Amino acid sequence: MVPKPLWLLAELTYRCPLQCPYCSNPLDFAGARFKRELATEEWCRVFREARALGVLQLGLSGGEPLLRPDLETLVATAHELGLYSSLITSAYRLSKDRLAALKQAGLDHVQISVQAADAGLSDHIAGTASYRDKIAAYHYTRELGFPLTVNVVLHRTNLHQVEAMIRLAESLGAERIELANTQFYGWAFHNRDALMPTKAQLDAAWEVVQRERARLGNKLEIVWVLPDYHEQYPKPCMGGWGRAYMTVTPGGEVWPCHAAGRITTLEFANVRDHPLEWIWSESEAFNRFRGDAWMPEPCRSCPRKTVDFGGCRCQAFLVAGDAGVTDPVCSLSPQRRLVDEAVAAAERAAAAAEAPAEWAYRAAPASRAIAAKG
Amino acid sequence: MNRPGPAVVPRIAPKARLQRDEVRDREVLLYPEGLVALNETGSAILNLCDGTRSVAEIVQALKQRYGAEGIEGDVTAFLDGLAAKGLVTYAPPAPPSYPPTPSAPPR
Numbered sequence: 001m002v003p004k005p006l007w008l009l010a011e012l013t014y015r016c017p018l019q020c021p022y023c024s025n026p027l028d029f030a031g032a033r034f035k036r037e038l039a040t041e042e043w044c045r046v047f048r049e050a051r052a053l054g055v056l057q058l059g060l061s062g063g064e065p066l067l068r069p070d071l072e073t074l075v076a077t078a079h080e081l082g083l084y085s086s087l088i089t090s091a092y093r094l095s096k097d098r099l100a101a102l103k104q105a106g107l108d109h110v111q112i113s114v115q116a117a118d119a120g121l122s123d124h125i126a127g128t129a130s131y132r133d134k135i136a137a138y139h140y141t142r143e144l145g146f147p148l149t150v151n152v153v154l155h156r157t158n159l160h161q162v163e164a165m166i167r168l169a170e171s172l173g174a175e176r177i178e179l180a181n182t183q184f185y186g187w188a189f190h191n192r193d194a195l196m197p198t199k200a201q202l203d204a205a206w207e208v209v210q211r212e213r214a215r216l217g218n219k220l221e222i223v224w225v226l227p228d229y230h231e232q233y234p235k236p237c238m239g240g241w242g243r244a245y246m247t248v249t250p251g252g253e254v255w256p257c258h259a260a261g262r263i264t265t266l267e268f269a270n271v272r273d274h275p276l277e278w279i280w281s282e283s284e285a286f287n288r289f290r291g292d293a294w295m296p297e298p299c300r301s302c303p304r305k306t307v308d309f310g311g312c313r314c315q316a317f318l319v320a321g322d323a324g325v326t327d328p329v330c331s332l333s334p335q336r337r338l339v340d341e342a343v344a345a346a347e348r349a350a351a352a353a354e355a356p357a358e359w360a361y362r363a364a365p366a367s368r369a370i371a372a373k374g
Numbered sequence: 375m376n377r378p379g380p381a382v383v384p385r386i387a388p389k390a391r392l393q394r395d396e397v398r399d400r401e402v403l404l405y406p407e408g409l410v411a412l413n414e415t416g417s418a419i420l421n422l423c424d425g426t427r428s429v430a431e432i433v434q435a436l437k438q439r440y441g442a443e444g445i446e447g448d449v450t451a452f453l454d455g456l457a458a459k460g461l462v463t464y465a466p467p468a469p470p471s472y473p474p475t476p477s478a479p480p481r
């Protein structure tokens with residue numbers, strides 16, 4: 001039996017005023033594949049079809065979703081349908097009036113990223129001066145009574161600030177801070193050498209998290225997203241392929257996870273051509289890795305296969321070149337050395353006190369150049 | 375911290391929302407990044423958490439509706455579980471609305 005989805009991540013646009021080098025958007029986000037964005041009515045139909053399929057949680061993301069002038073309409077539609085909606089935003093130029101209009105339309109929750117604990121570093125990582133807007137938006141969020149998640153993506157250049165990040169979230173009265181160690185997809189994979197943390201950095205940050213959790217109790221929830229290259233077993237990616245989760249891209253392609261578009265051996269159907277129900281239940285891409293019949297060894301006979309589902313298909317494709325093998329992050333994977341090498345390179349560079357590699361900012365010109373190369 | 379005695383008034387936290395899930399024929403409590411699936415009893419309890427009823431009154435209402443006895447422990451445990459996740463908050467017992475409370479003397 002085909003499971004029913006609970007989550008829909010709606011990537012409303014790949015346009016974004018920020019340029020984070022760890023962005024999980026596709027490298028070719030500015031290319032022809034994502035050019036033509038879905039219209040308002042098309043998104044509303046997607047939301048209706050998703051709800052009928054069983055979806056209850058809606059993430060409104062991007063790129064920067066605030067760039068869609070119809071965001072209020074989309075939120076209102078989601079609200080009428082009974083979807084719990086979260087706005088996932090950089091908060092660049094977000095005014096209190098706009099946020100109030102979104103509240104009025106029925107938005108349930110706001111997640112605002114920040115790139116570091118101070119303006120200088122945050123703006124440097126974002127590639128765009130945006131820290132002040134973020135801090136202002138955090139306050140608007142609280143004033144309007146939204147539950148607030150502060151999201152920080154962690155990597156080599158900001159891991160030393162974890163304590164200051166937690167204090168910032170605490171002072172803002174946030175419900176929750178998500179300390180998300182960089183997952184190496186999209187631009188983050190492209191910039192992996194520049195972003196890869198050292199083991200010592202991760203250990204120090206983890207100690208801070210434990211100490212701060214003990215201090216704060218349930219006043220502030222601290223979510224620590226594991227740095228999977230440094231783990232022994234892979235994450236249960238998306239709770240399993242085609243099991244609970246789907247992403248719809250700005251141009252209407254439907255992916256089992258927001259990184260899946262990179263898997264060139266799969267063809268993804270588009271909501272412009274097919275009903276969502278068919279794409280979820282019948283399409284080749286969603287069925288290819290559903291369940292466990294596709295699994296090779298060592299997953300096939302591994303007791304953990306019901307826990308982690310063999311890990312991440314996108315990571316298997318990116319690192320090992322084959323979406324159908326065990327996630328190379330797994331210590332039992334025959335390709336684990338590919339991950340170990342990336343980790344060891346970062347340790348060597350740090351031990352030699354070399355500056356980390358330069359990163360490429362996520363920006364349209366760089367993206368178009370990559371798209372042109374194919 | 376409020377210890378949830380029978381007189382406190384439980385309320386669904388602002389970040390959470392009760393929602394009918396027609397597809398799976400149940401109710402769920404939705405919150406940022408997650409949900410709690412509810413069985414019939416859980417639904418009944420949360421639907422009585424309207425911000426005016428105390429725990430004791432909720433228990434009373436359930437007893438009347440289902441004719442169940444000795445459910446105080448279960449109701450309290452269920453609500454405490456949600457409170458630990460920040461999905462339910464407890465307010466002190468509401469002051470009686472009649473007679474009107476005289477203005478408080480200076481402390």
Ligand code: SF4
Pocket residue numbers: 016017018019020022023024025062063064089090113362
């Ligand atoms: S990660 Fe940064 S660049 Fe990418 S969409 Fe989010 S804010 Fe924009």
Ligand code: SF4
Pocket residue numbers: 233234298299300302303304305306308309310311326327330331332333
């Ligand atoms: S072998 Fe496969 S199922 Fe077992 S732990 Fe590794 S990834 Fe998970």
